Amino acid sequence: MKRSYRFLLNIAIIVGAIVVIVLYLTQKNIIKNANVGLLLAEMLLTVFFILFIIRWLIMEPIKIIADSIKKARSGGDAFSIPDLRANILFRPLINEILNITDSLFEARRSASEEARLRLLKSESPWTASRLQEFVKSILKGRTIFVVSNREPYIHIKQGNQITYYEPASGMVTAIEPMIAATGGLWIAHGSGDADRLTVDKKDKLPVPPVEPKYTLKRIWLTPEEEKGFYYGFANEGIWPLCHMAHTRPIFRKEDWKEYQVVNGKFARSLLTEMKDVYRPIVLVQDFHFSLLPRMIKKSRPDALIGLFWHIPWPNAEAFSICPWREDILDGILGADLIGFHTQLHCNNFIDTVGHELESLVNKEQFTITRSSHQSKIKSFPISIPLNNNNKEMKTITLHDLGITTPYMGLGVDRLDYTKGIMERLNAVELFFKKNPSYKEKFTFVQIAAPSRSIIPEYQKIAKDVEEKVAEINRKVAVNGWKPVILLERHHSHKEINDYYQLANVCLVTSLHDGMNLVAKEFVWARKDKQGVLILSQFTGASRELKDALIINPYNTEELSDAIEKGLTMGRAEQKKRMDKMREKVMSNNVYRWSAEFLKELISLE
Numbered sequence: 001m002k003r004s005y006r007f008l009l010n011i012a013i014i015v016g017a018i019v020v021i022v023l024y025l026t027q028k029n030i031i032k033n034a035n036v037g038l039l040l041a042e043m044l045l046t047v048f049f050i051l052f053i054i055r056w057l058i059m060e061p062i063k064i065i066a067d068s069i070k071k072a073r074s075g076g077d078a079f080s081i082p083d084l085r086a087n088i089l090f091r092p093l094i095n096e097i098l099n100i101t102d103s104l105f106e107a108r109r110s111a112s113e114e115a116r117l118r119l120l121k122s123e124s125p126w127t128a129s130r131l132q133e134f135v136k137s138i139l140k141g142r143t144i145f146v147v148s149n150r151e152p153y154i155h156i157k158q159g160n161q162i163t164y165y166e167p168a169s170g171m172v173t174a175i176e177p178m179i180a181a182t183g184g185l186w187i188a189h190g191s192g193d194a195d196r197l198t199v200d201k202k203d204k205l206p207v208p209p210v211e212p213k214y215t216l217k218r219i220w221l222t223p224e225e226e227k228g229f230y231y232g233f234a235n236e237g238i239w240p241l242c243h244m245a246h247t248r249p250i251f252r253k254e255d256w257k258e259y260q261v262v263n264g265k266f267a268r269s270l271l272t273e274m275k276d277v278y279r280p281i282v283l284v285q286d287f288h289f290s291l292l293p294r295m296i297k298k299s300r301p302d303a304l305i306g307l308f309w310h311i312p313w314p315n316a317e318a319f320s321i322c323p324w325r326e327d328i329l330d331g332i333l334g335a336d337l338i339g340f341h342t343q344l345h346c347n348n349f350i351d352t353v354g355h356e357l358e359s360l361v362n363k364e365q366f367t368i369t370r371s372s373h374q375s376k377i378k379s380f381p382i383s384i385p386l387n388n389n390n391k392e393m394k395t396i397t398l399h400d401l402g403i404t405t406p407y408m409g410l411g412v413d414r415l416d417y418t419k420g421i422m423e424r425l426n427a428v429e430l431f432f433k434k435n436p437s438y439k440e441k442f443t444f445v446q447i448a449a450p451s452r453s454i455i456p457e458y459q460k461i462a463k464d465v466e467e468k469v470a471e472i473n474r475k476v477a478v479n480g481w482k483p484v485i486l487l488e489r490h491h492s493h494k495e496i497n498d499y500y501q502l503a504n505v506c507l508v509t510s511l512h513d514g515m516n517l518v519a520k521e522f523v524w525a526r527k528d529k530q531g532v533l534i535l536s537q538f539t540g541a542s543r544e545l546k547d548a549l550i551i552n553p554y555n556t557e558e559l560s561d562a563i564e565k566g567l568t569m570g571r572a573e574q575k576k577r578m579d580k581m582r583e584k585v586m587s588n589n590v591y592r593w594s595a596e597f598l599k600e601l602i603s604l605e
Contacts, residue, residue: 135178142281143280144179144283146188147186148171148186150191151167151190152172152186152216164209179214185214185217186214187219187266187270188218189221190203204216204217229262232250232255233255237249241319243311243512243513244511245512247418247457263295267299270296271300278302279302280302283307284308285307286309290331291328293334294330297373304336304604306339308380309514313348313349325356333353333359335375337378337597338377340378340379341380346377349377376604381593383585386589401498403443407438408442409507411508411509413449413518414450415448415488418512427509428444428484429476439476439483440478444485445503446469449491450488497525507534512538520545520585523578529579529582532549532565532567534548534559534563535549536551537550537551547581
């Protein structure tokens, strides 16, 4: 419709311009003894004839070709362009396009068959294609519904244009191949300033934007709901409660009410979408929706519900300070499968339920039965995709990044008090004090993406980090060289990958973390098998990447010494350690995580 309106508007503009020109020429006696009406008619007829040729003989065939190419690219039926092969003007182009798309169709068919065969070989690495084939084979046409706070695609305004970006999220990377394989529905909070402009009247849109494979439904939150649900209860309450980083959780009654309201809003939307679906499969993501599984189970007991908790679960005593702990636990236990990153988190959850709720806990089978419904508790360590970053050649140098020293250290984090950034900076300061010979030879780069900046604790950590960096640079800097560079902005995956490939040491010093995918991203980026990972013992990743230099981030001396050890480690030892860690990342990648979680969930039916 919009194209038709633009076409008619263009005609109206052209006709108006012709009328004005003819009247002007007639008034100036440039056109003499002429029948103005006849002249206008002839000119208009000529214009319409030209527009007709352009519109129907050129534009329409091009539109059909473009739509057909788009259909073929998105994995639709075999390419076809009806009634255009007889068009002499487009025949050579059409023949070439048909050859290309036939090859594309055949390549896709071969890739699908190869992925299917790989399912029979357990030693084959998991890929997005293999995961999609696995999902198709295990679900046999059933649809997946995903619920999360974060949406996989965010639309924003840039001037007069609307564009989109994909938020950095291990959760999105893990879930998307599963839902794409089934053409399912993803329900999430619409947070982009252009999100409302891109959905239909049912608040839905096909995604990914370039090659749609599933549907995204956006839920709109009022400012009060977002403040209480997201910033309040979720991030000032549950987040610090679950992360033992010595930040006091804040629980407000008004935040709890909004948390309940938003969980109910998502539940009603999900139930509406599932009303005609037999035995729906629901995947609930993270601590934002702890009440949702029970809400869904009460209305749809036939629904198969999996909940993955992407952050740590604290011990029973720590969790007991939450005023609404019983409601949260009861909500979570509406799920059939409850997943955590580590076995320790599973143990903590089991103990917490045993302390707080009347239920039957089986510690041998790791199941909890409450109100005749059984929930399975299991660990699924999340990971990263084996993407093309590993194939990219290093095309930049330290000098290109504005770094003039031969050695570089790196930290990549959100500006969050759980990430141990201050502890890391203290260790860097001590390192230079103990190793003055590294002045003007070593630069530490801290990439710190702003996060939840309206929350006071996050404002404080941002200010503290800035002041500490300024203090170190004031004390240690000489001859224009700065020992620490702080980059407080969001970086693309490509930008971060460049830093990964150049860093001599990468510091991951979380005070408490469910997994921490930065550690795995650094390892996988180092196809040269060089570089040293310094890893906090309080991350889930430390249970897998045992060949990193494992440290206690609270021990400044130990962390400082690890930096020195990493910078002096021989290339052979670096390679030996990296080989083992890369093998671990390759075998336990994010696609395997998705497959194992879904397989376990389906087995509970």
